[in-house]
Amino acid sequence: MTEDVILANATLVLADECVTGGLLIRDGAIAEVTQGAAVPAGAIDCGGDYLAPGLIEVHTDNLERHMKPRPQVAWPLEPAILAHDAELASTGITTVFDALRVGSIPTGSRAPYGKYARPLASRILEMRERGIFRISHFLHLRAEICSETLIQELDEFGPEDRVGIVSLMDHMPGQRQFRDISKYQDYMVGKHGLSQAEFDAHVGDLYDLHERLGAANEEAAVAEGKRLGAVLASHDDTTAAQVDISARHGVRLAEFPTTTDRL
Known part of the structure; x- marks a missing residue:
């Protein structure tokens, strides 16, 4: 069964910039990167916290x-x-x-x-x-x-x-x-x-x-x-x-x- 987790309204640390956005995580892997501060229903609101690769x-x-x-x-x-x-x-x-x-x-x-x-x-x-x-x-x-x-x-x-x-x-x-x-x-x-x-x-x-x-x-x-x-x-x-x-x-x-x- 597919399990989705949405992290929204985060400061994403990308390869060459930081942007406000979110991640869709599906089955433990990043499936989509979005931009903007919107917080969809059921998403985790990161409140602008930094979200970076491990x-x-x-x-x-x-x-x-x-x-x-x-x-x-x-x-x-x-x-x-x-x-x-x-x-x-x-x-x-x-x-x-x-x-x-x-x-x-x-x-x-x-x-x-x-x-x-x-x-x-x-x-x-x-x-x-x-x-x-x-x-x-x-x-x-x-x-x-x-x-x-x-x-x-x-x-x-x-x-x-x-x-x-x-x-x-x-x-x-x-x-x-x-x-x-x-x-x-x-x-x-x-x-x-x-x-x-x-x-x-x-x-x-x-x-x-x-x-x-x-x-x-x-x-x-x-x-x-x-x-x-x-x-x-x-x-x-x-x-x-x-x-x-x-x-x-x-x-x-x-x-x-x-x-x-x-x-």
């Missing part, structure tokens, strides 16, 4: 905040995912690419970078299959270049996972997002409570990791992104040289460029 969130770490709401506390996956889903829906987001970190530092790290992406992705996909989400969920793998296990973790994913985005994340201190290493120190001390000695040792570990594995990890992440059929994204491009490298990799999406170089 937002698409391509990179959010919001889910991690629900998984670990406070230090040393891990929330069960399903309630955390459902809370994340509901929160995004409440803000007008109707599609999200949940950004999951792949690439961990299990040995000798002064900050917790444990593996979690595969089991979390499996739970998201299983919940999506059950139809219990308010919004649409897809996968975005944040490939940490400066890590020990990136290649192994990426290998756990396949085309059947329908990964939408693989982003190349190089968080080595002193460049990109953390060109000012004092800002990185503020971040790490605030988040993980590192002492000065622990912070210095952590930075040294990251420099060593980047020297040993950075180039191989970056090439592997590019290859794995293509194997998975995902869109490649760069992260925190700061210099023209970094933009050129991203272009050579086939990157189609630049996340959070930190300067105006080569825009």
